[in-house]
Amino acid sequence: NAGVTQTPKFQVLKTGQSMTLQCAQDMNHEYMSWYRQDPGMGLRLIHYSVGAGITDQGEVPNGYNVSRSTTEDFPLRLLSAAPSQTSVYFCASRNTGGSQGYGYTFGSGTRLTVV
């Protein structure tokens, strides 16, 4: 099925551990992004990419790294997990227009808990 695939769906980390959240899309979209969702705060942009080899920071980038070696994949790395990174993470791939008007298709999310 076409769309955005995120893995894992759930993860518990200990403070200081590192991990990579995977994101893949099969729609050949150039634009991809990572958001985090915290209670009462909506979704906030962490990092984004406008194409293979090109990434940039969003509004809450600290503690996260990204890379974009292919059009399909956009992994998010937590370098040294902190309890403040407990959140739900969404990967999103940009639509090219039509009825969704350049909006984004979201993955199903990764619920991360850092203890």
Place this chain on the structure above:
Amino acid sequence: AQKITQTQPGMFVQEKEAVTLDCTYDTSDQSYGLFWYKQPSSGEMIFLIYQGSYDEQNATEGRYSLNFQKARKSTNLVISASQLGDSAMYFCAMREGLTGFQKLVFGTGTRLLVSP
């Protein structure tokens, strides 16, 4: 400054009735897009409806419609004939600009509960 404001933390509606969820936005761009997403308890973000800043008619998608008032910078979501499955969080979001990445900026959401 808040770019997307959803002033209703929670709304209640009875099944089969209509409900309006409010959203106001702030931008100096002439070109922008407004979105509504639904987030059920399972957690995924589901696109509902889109309104472009240059669209002259209010957007409609099935039971969902937008009351877009550009001068007032508001884009309220109207759900007609509410169903139990409409119980969810609803997020308003805005895409700014014509070129480049054009990130989405989200409001804090409104939780809708539909009762039988």
